[in-house]
Amino acid sequence: MTAPTPIRKTDQRTRPEATGASMRARVGDEIVVRGTTDGVVARDGEIVGLHHPDGTPPYDVRWADDGRVTLYFPGPDAYVRRLTAAPADGAGHDQGR
Secondary structure (H helix, E strand, O other), X not given: OOOOOOOOOOOHHHOHHHXXXXXXXXXXXXXXXXXXXXXXXXXXXXXXXXXXXXXXXXXXXXXXXXXXXXXXXXXXXXXXXOOOOOOOOOOOOOOOO
């Protein structure tokens, strides 16, 4: 996966809070954490578990750089990239706990 460029405060496309929408994800989606300043390393991983049935944070994430799975609470520098098509029946949420 390629490292994205640092997010700018004017980049409205990738900031859910800019539109008032809350972050939602599905198992299998990718989470991308951008550096907020030049030189900050970006990080990405696969969402492997959800803790809420509506897909809101926190998430269990398997990080691409080291393969570790951690509990992650996304900040304003993170966004979800959909890698799978939405299920037709609304299923597909791993409620986790």
